[in-house]
Amino acid sequence: MRKILMTSAALLLSVAANAGTIEMKVNGLVCAFCAQGIEKTLKGYPATADVVVSLENRLVAVATKEGQDIPDAELRKALTDAGYTVKSIDRTQTPIAEIREQVRKKSK
Amino acid sequence: MSRRPFGALGALALLAAVPCAESKPIAYAKGTTFMAEYGAGTMNEVQLFYAPRYFYSAGVGHLTLQSDIDGRTRDISYARFNYLAKRWNGESAQGNLFFWGGAGGAHASGAGDVFAWNAGAQADYETRRVYASLKTDFHQSSAFSHRIDTLQLGIAPYEHDYDSIATWFVVQGRRYTGEIHDGTEWAFLIRLFKGNAWVEAGATTDGNIQAMLMFNF
Numbered sequence: 001m002r003k004i005l006m007t008s009a010a011l012l013l014s015v016a017a018n019a020g021t022i023e024m025k026v027n028g029l030v031c032a033f034c035a036q037g038i039e040k041t042l043k044g045y046p047a048t049a050d051v052v053v054s055l056e057n058r059l060v061a062v063a064t065k066e067g068q069d070i071p072d073a074e075l076r077k078a079l080t081d082a083g084y085t086v087k088s089i090d091r092t093q094t095p096i097a098e099i100r101e102q103v104r105k106k107s108k
Numbered sequence: 109m110s111r112r113p114f115g116a117l118g119a120l121a122l123l124a125a126v127p128c129a130e131s132k133p134i135a136y137a138k139g140t141t142f143m144a145e146y147g148a149g150t151m152n153e154v155q156l157f158y159a160p161r162y163f164y165s166a167g168v169g170h171l172t173l174q175s176d177i178d179g180r181t182r183d184i185s186y187a188r189f190n191y192l193a194k195r196w197n198g199e200s201a202q203g204n205l206f207f208w209g210g211a212g213g214a215h216a217s218g219a220g221d222v223f224a225w226n227a228g229a230q231a232d233y234e235t236r237r238v239y240a241s242l243k244t245d246f247h248q249s250s251a252f253s254h255r256i257d258t259l260q261l262g263i264a265p266y267e268h269d270y271d272s273i274a275t276w277f278v279v280q281g282r283r284y285t286g287e288i289h290d291g292t293e294w295a296f297l298i299r300l301f302k303g304n305a306w307v308e309a310g311a312t313t314d315g316n317i318q319a320m321l322m323f324n325f
Contacts, residue, residue, distance in 0.1 A: 028197025030236050032270045033301045036324060037136020037162065053270040055236060058199065081137055083162035085197040103269070 027085040063096035133190035148316035163192040186212030219251030236267040254286025
């Protein structure tokens, strides 16, 4: 029992430490020229490792550095302050490289 | 140039390069936008704006007009404040309503140096396939008064994404008041943008070149 509890705790800790990817659905993303502001703002966060923006998927994905995170309220504020409307924020374990590849395939 | 009122503003704007209009006067928060337009030999305009927030920007501009009715010129240098009064963010569309106003100095043929003020508005709507923009820009001084109204309708042959080149075919109709140009000036343009650069070029139905450059940084 003790072993199971310790394994579960270790698993939970590893998920928390490896914050993964934050995927946001955003309204108003129609022009790459103007959406640059989103990328610029999100890359400015110390916790940000990488950013992917897709107009086709209305998606803004942020990969966070290991053990770091950006609170939802801060993300929502960043996108609202950039002039866009956030519809949802989800945390996933999908690697940002995979998202970038999916986006690239869809836009071809 | 130095004898003209507010000449420093014009010089500052011209330092940025050549002869703006259309597109948006605010790109994004903490972003600087440089725009230059060559308007078929009738107008040249250059603008440099910085936006502390996504809904307002401030900067300088210089507008040169040459009447194709009587050949008279107007050189207007101004400082301007732009305000995004309303933005509609749809799932796959965006609409904007901008207002602006400013003041500066002007030099007009036969009238010398005068104080001039300006005001304008722009409404636009875009998806990744269609674009429509209606803009009006009014300039007033003791020596002249004119308004430039510009309508742009654009269609994209494909839906661009963030990392691909956007291509637009645009029809532009422009009317000048104040004895600058008679009738509506129609132009057909191709617009390309990727990353932080935007280029638009084409010709009017009279065969004059119409072009615009814009950079965000």
